[in-house]
Amino acid sequence: MLARKMIVGQLRHEWVINLLLFLTMTALVSLYVFIQNTHQFSVRSMQLIMKGMGLNQLMIPKSQSALDSYLCTDNQLDFPEETTQIAASHTELLSKYYLSVLQERMEFAGHVLLLTGIEPVYRPDETEEKGNPVKPVQRETARLGCGAAKVLGLLAGDKIKIASQDFSVVKVLSEQGTLDDYRIFLNLSDAQELLGRPGKINAILSFECLHVGGSLESIHKVQRDMLSRVLPGFQQINVESIARGRYYARQMNEKYQYCLLSLVATITVLIVVMTGFQEVAERRYETGILVAQGAGYLYLIGLYLFKTWILALLAAGTGFLIGGLASILLTNPFLATQTREVTLLWENLPRTMAMIVFVATIAEFIPMIRLVRMDPCLIVMEE
Amino acid sequence: MIKVDHATKTFLKSGKTIHAVKDFCWRALPGAFSVVYGKSGSGKSTLLMMMGGMMTPTRGCIEVHGQDLYALTHSRRNAFRRDCVGFIFQKFLLLPYFTVYENIALPLSMKRCDLIEKKVLEIAGKLDLSDRLDHYPSELSIGQQQRVAMARALVKDPDIVLADEPTGNLDHDNRDIILQCLMAVAAAGKVVVAATHDKELMGKAHHKTRMVEGGMENSI
Numbered sequence: 001m002l003a004r005k006m007i008v009g010q011l012r013h014e015w016v017i018n019l020l021l022f023l024t025m026t027a028l029v030s031l032y033v034f035i036q037n038t039h040q041f042s043v044r045s046m047q048l049i050m051k052g053m054g055l056n057q058l059m060i061p062k063s064q065s066a067l068d069s070y071l072c073t074d075n076q077l078d079f080p081e082e083t084t085q086i087a088a089s090h091t092e093l094l095s096k097y098y099l100s101v102l103q104e105r106m107e108f109a110g111h112v113l114l115l116t117g118i119e120p121v122y123r124p125d126e127t128e129e130k131g132n133p134v135k136p137v138q139r140e141t142a143r144l145g146c147g148a149a150k151v152l153g154l155l156a157g158d159k160i161k162i163a164s165q166d167f168s169v170v171k172v173l174s175e176q177g178t179l180d181d182y183r184i185f186l187n188l189s190d191a192q193e194l195l196g197r198p199g200k201i202n203a204i205l206s207f208e209c210l211h212v213g214g215s216l217e218s219i220h221k222v223q224r225d226m227l228s229r230v231l232p233g234f235q236q237i238n239v240e241s242i243a244r245g246r247y248y249a250r251q252m253n254e255k256y257q258y259c260l261l262s263l264v265a266t267i268t269v270l271i272v273v274m275t276g277f278q279e280v281a282e283r284r285y286e287t288g289i290l291v292a293q294g295a296g297y298l299y300l301i302g303l304y305l306f307k308t309w310i311l312a313l314l315a316a317g318t319g320f321l322i323g324g325l326a327s328i329l330l331t332n333p334f335l336a337t338q339t340r341e342v343t344l345l346w347e348n349l350p351r352t353m354a355m356i357v358f359v360a361t362i363a364e365f366i367p368m369i370r371l372v373r374m375d376p377c378l379i380v381m382e383e
Numbered sequence: 384m385i386k387v388d389h390a391t392k393t394f395l396k397s398g399k400t401i402h403a404v405k406d407f408c409w410r411a412l413p414g415a416f417s418v419v420y421g422k423s424g425s426g427k428s429t430l431l432m433m434m435g436g437m438m439t440p441t442r443g444c445i446e447v448h449g450q451d452l453y454a455l456t457h458s459r460r461n462a463f464r465r466d467c468v469g470f471i472f473q474k475f476l477l478l479p480y481f482t483v484y485e486n487i488a489l490p491l492s493m494k495r496c497d498l499i500e501k502k503v504l505e506i507a508g509k510l511d512l513s514d515r516l517d518h519y520p521s522e523l524s525i526g527q528q529q530r531v532a533m534a535r536a537l538v539k540d541p542d543i544v545l546a547d548e549p550t551g552n553l554d555h556d557n558r559d560i561i562l563q564c565l566m567a568v569a570a571a572g573k574v575v576v577a578a579t580h581d582k583e584l585m586g587k588a589h590h591k592t593r594m595v596e597g598g599m600e601n602s603i
Contacts, residue, residue, distance in 0.1 A: 002492035005485060006478075013480030289476050292437065293493050294465025296458060377432040380472050381547070 003299075006286075007307045014282065021275050022311045022318075028268045029319025029356055030326065032261065033348070037327035039257040041342045055134070056242040057095055059087070059204040059227070062235045069203055072105050072114050072179070078200040081188070083231065084121040087204065090230045091125050094223040095206035097132040098123070102191050102201045103183075106162075111151045114183045115162070117191020117201075133207070137187045142167040146174060147181035160184070163194050204234075208243055216247045268356075269363040272308070276367030279304070280374070287371065288379030297372045304371070305364060312360040316353040320344075385411040385434050385543065385574055390443035392429050392597075403429040405597040406443070411590070413542075416569040417576045418588035426597040427578035431545045434576065435468050436460045447543070465493055469536030473548035475528045477520040483507070483531050484516040490539045506534045510560065526557030533561055537568060544568055546577040550584055562587060 011018050060069050061077045068075040084100040087093060098121040106115040120132040137143050142160055144152070149172040154160060158169045167186065175181060192198050210219055220238060227236050280287075287300060324344040332342045387409040394401045404426040411417045411434070419427045432438035433445050436452050445452045447467070452460065469490070477486045484503055491499045507513050510530040520528055529549070536544060546565065550558045562584060569575040569589070577584060585591055593600040 002489070005481070009478070009480035009485075285476055286478060289478060289489075290493075292435070292464060292468075292470045292472075292476075293490050294461045294463070295493065296461045375438075377429075377438045380437075380470070380474075380476060381428045381432065 003303060003306070006303055007310065010283070010286075010303070010307055011310070014279070017275060017279065017282075018307075018311060021272070021308075022315050024271045024275075025268065025312055025315035025356060025360070026319040026322065028264055028271075029315050029352060030323035031319075032264050032355070033320050033323025033352060034327045035257055035260050035264070036348060036352075037324060037342065037345060038331050039253055040345070041327075041331070042253055053242050053245065054239070055097065055099060055205040055207050056239040056246075057206045057208050057223075058237040058239070059095075059206065059231070059234050060202070060237070062233055066235075066237050070179075072103050074105075076103070076202040078102075078197060078202050081119070081199055081201045083234075084119075084201070084204050087206070087227075087231055088121045088123045090226070091123055093226050093230060094209050094212060094219065095227075096123060096126065096209050097134070097207040099132070099134050099205040100188055100201045101203040101205055102188060102195065102197065103203065104195055106184075108148075108152060108162075108184075111148075112182075113148050113151075114179060115186065115191060115194070116183045117186050117188040117195075119188035134205075137185050138170070139187045139190055140165075140167055141170045141187070143171045143173060143185040144169055145176070145181040145183045145185075146172055148184055162186075165190075165194065208238065210247055210250060216244060219247075265359055268359050272360050272363030273366050276304070276308075276364050277370065280367045280371045284374060284379045287374060288376045291376035292380060300371060301368050304368065305361065308360045308364055309357055312356045313353055316349075316356045319356075320349055320352050384413060384446075384448065385576070386446040387430070387434065388444050388446060390430075390433055390440040390445060392426070392433060392438065393441045402597045404433070404440070407594075407597070407599060409592060409599065411574050411576045413574050414569060414572045415575070415589040416566055416587065417574075417590040417592070418585050419576065419578045419592050419594055420580065420585055421594035421600075423580075425594040427594055428547050429597075430594070431547055431576065431578050435470060435543075435545045436464050465490070466539075467542045469539065469541035469544045471529075471532050471536045471544070471546035471549045473551050475520070475532040477528060477531055477535075479520055482517050482519055483512060483523070486520070486531055487512075487516075487534045487538050490535060494539055496539065502538055503534075506538045510534050510564065526553055526560075529553055529557060530560060533564055537564070541573070543574045544576070546575070546579075548579055548581075549577055550579065550581045558583065 058066070058069065060066065061079060064075070064077045081100050084098050087095065088098045100119045100121055102117040104115050105112055118134065118137060120134055120136050122132065126132070144154060149155065152160065154169050154172070156169055156172050160167050160169055162184070173180070188201070192200060208219070208223055212219055212222055224236055227234060290300060328342050328344070387407055390404055390407045391402065392404040394403060407430065419430060421427055429438065433440050439453050447463070452463065455463065478489070481489065487503045487507060488499050491502060496502070504513070507516055510533060512527065512530055512534060515523060515527060520531065523531065533549070544565065549561050549565065553561065558581070565575050565577065566587060579585065
């Protein structure tokens, strides 16, 4: 009862200092929440950007040269399309977003193009939200690379005849600067029928996920070790530029956050320490009076800490809202992804409160040393 | 009874040793109004602080009811101050953000007493503060502030009252009120010790001791 009155009395009496302390902590919590929010969403949008750059893994039989796959030669080895399902069923593999591929060179009107049958294969833990970046091709339709469309003089909505079978061109892809520009993408089953290789594929593409952490090399090693157990006869070839780009994007986001948050925490501590020192000096008479009335130092420290905790919790709530709303208003247009909007992360509120209370407590430690070293006699005898 | 037995208190200031109290022997008896007087810096306040359990003597001991005060643990010494000692400071030292009522009630709250309101109203009535209970210290005159400090010291009915210049800067009427109050407390069998320059206060004392440079010059 008395302690509550004293804390409320102090909050009221020194309201200017307390308001400044509250505003400072609020500003810092806002910054923390803003960084935390935008970090989470910038990582997500960066992930999606890298995912949009394409699949970064090729799996082919060990006995085959990767060059045959790159050049799409007749030396490519077929294997059952169930192989992709087997890989996808092993969720311990770091690969995601599998794509079964059957590719072969074919001449169209005097031009060599790559007939490519594709079929996305989903892992059991993949959601619609985190869908495969390659969308399936419907039966009897074709998706053309821009180079293929150009040499054949075709546009979306036209028909293309392949081995006397008509396919509707549903889309002409934008320029990629890779072999994909000269591909004719069909549904995998259509391609298998046209090429007379039912149930067969000759490559698996996938996306190596970095969630295990560590260096990119160690992530590749984990994946290779797992693959050798799941598909012993297969080799993995990484599209290193895409994998590394994604790795760097993740690193940059995390390091940026850690640096900024360290800075924020340091500034918070310094401000609380400075105001704490000032408060201990200004409240010295109160200290002297209370010691004369029989108060122990634990009681006195408790009064300071409770008041700081009240301000810290109020600042945590206010800063959480300000930082969260600022992140929505300022960054939503460019950080929101197709699958996720920048929003208030209520689940982070308890952690934010605990964090600011912890930081305030640590920061109050130094002024509290000064408090317990003060001689109450000198205060009450002060002229 | 408070027994000061060869108490010495020294401070180190700028490398120099200052003897605030030197080998001081003295007794303050229950029922007596004792006064310690002397020039500023003679060690009166330091002696009061030592008797109140606020300042450990460098040498010697302070006994209260036969118990060496500084042989007690910190928490028991805190309890001694909370339960047995009422301090009156020259600068009043009222909490500025508490009302008169709350300032007077402070020692009772710390002691977790019952009937706080009754006791506060009673002492406020005695010290003519009943119509000032919801005022803040900044809204009071100097005399009223000193009476609030007096009420705060006496409200818990302590065995020992230690007053440091309790009548300094007070007008005649307020000085009378304080003096009568201290005399009444002493008459009730409590130990009352005041450090003062006030000749009127000295004139009323049962026991007067003059301090010079930390030592006792004479005691009557």
